[in-house]
């Protein structure tokens with residue numbers, strides 16, 4: 122029973138089977154309008170989604186929207202500090218698939234992120250953010266069309282666990298004392314390091330379970346892509362944080378070479394195999410020299426490890442992956458996070474699916490969005506095994522709130538992701554076509570209008586939605 126909301130009379134629940142949604146023709150879908158520009162974006166988005174569904178299915182399928190509350194709007198209805206009412210949590214749990222506008226999170230103090238809470242409470246462990254270019258979108262980049270990536274960002278741990286202690290509190294002092302006096306001295310690799318006594322402390326846990334379930338989804342996604350896009354890049358800062366970021370990489374490779382052994386090849390394996398393909402008589406040591414820069418300068422022990430690696434690869438997968446067979450597999454490689462930021466700008470077409478931990482994925486998804494036209498065109502989904510919430514990459518953009526000027530494109534495209542998730546591809550395709558045609562006709566909101574050459578008069582948020590719909594015909 123709900124306290125202050127009532128589900129629509131018509132429609133039924135989406136259920137889940139083996140992690141996939143089972144969708145009735147008239148699903149009930151909860152939505153959160155959102156704070157800030159949510160007041161402008163949501164009505165525009167709902168209009169586009171509803172019209173696309175009506176146009177595609179002529180009444181055979183339709184969404185029954187169920188309004189639920191979070192953020193400022195929730196406080197108006199439920200009372201002070203009731204930012205995320207139990208009603209809302211219950212409705213999302215019950216109906217399984219939801220869509221939302223952005224919600225405000227204060228910096229420094231105040232409530233913790235409602236967006237993050239929704240992802241954690243529902244164990245929506247994969248934050249999926251595709252970044253592709255729509256023809257005609259102005260971009261600061263010369264060849265924005267070369268970027269076509271899907272970011273799979275871990276959505277429940279790393280900084281999102283939000284376990285931290287404020288500087289100067291008793292708990293912060295106790296943790297620092299424990300670390301400085303017991304744990305660091307007991308770990309020889311940390312030498313004489315000490316944490317400053319006036320530090321705030323944050324914990325960055327990265328688990329094998331959390332990493333592998335995210336990377337599993339990323340690999341499965343890559344398997345659904347055209348052959349030339351079947352690549353997963355593990356993004357990490359494992360050179361610096363070896364047991365968290367480095368472990369993410371290692372667990373990714375472990376998964377790719379066990380659970381997905383038949384479907385995947387690692388970049389390093391591909392070098393070993395192709396060296397043998399080019400020169401069938403190549404010795405193990407020659408192969409090692411070719412795959413490992415500076416091999417000859419390594420200690421004998423390290424050289425032996427690399428030679429063993431090569432022998433193992435050739436023994437175990439030559440018959441299944443050798444003789445060019447690896448070229449039909451999903452390529453799994455890894456790149457250090459800072460280099461990925463420059464490479465998505467300088468060599469964007471070398472990337473396809475990026476699997477990241479939480480913080481790296483947060484940064485890289487905004488950066489990739491900028492390449493293809495900015496945050497106004499950046500959709501996203503938070504996916505778990507029994508629930509999914511769709512939402513844009515951007516936030517509440519408060520200075521534009523209530524002005525009917527913001528670009529609703531990201532939430533509309535999040536709606537496209539939702540329709541695809543439901544299996545309603547025809548409606549999703551109509552919206553994608555409508556957006557493409559509107560942009561090609563230079564019918565855009567302020568963010569894109571200001572970059573167009575020659576400049577164009579911007580449409581309002583609501584007018585952009587109408588322009589998209591006009592292109593459905």
Ligand SMILES: NC(=O)C1=CN([C@@H]2O[C@H](COP(=O)(O)OP(=O)(O)OC[C@H]3O[C@@H](n4cnc5c(N)ncnc54)[C@H](OP(=O)(O)O)[C@@H]3O)[C@@H](O)[C@H]2O)C=CC1
Pocket residue numbers: 222223224225226227236495496497498512513514515516517518519520527528529530531568
């Ligand atoms: N999932 C969520 O709900 C998220 C919530 N947030 C929260 O949102 C609040 C504001 O965050 P902030 O850092 O300002 O980031 P925002 O993403 O809200 O906005 C930053 C800038 O990005 C541009 N932008 C954002 N949305 C759009 C859009 N739809 N169309 C066109 N341009 C857009 C605007 O640039 P310009 O003014 O130059 O045109 C805007 O000023 C914070 O409380 C933050 O925590 C942040 C991210 C995600």
Ligand SMILES: O=C(O)CCC(=O)C(=O)O
Pocket residue numbers: 224225226234235236237483514516
């Ligand atoms: O929850 C927030 O306020 C920020 C979330 C965010 O930046 C994101 O999801 O990318």
Ligand SMILES: [Mg+2]
Pocket residue numbers: 483484487514
């Ligand atoms: Mg972000």
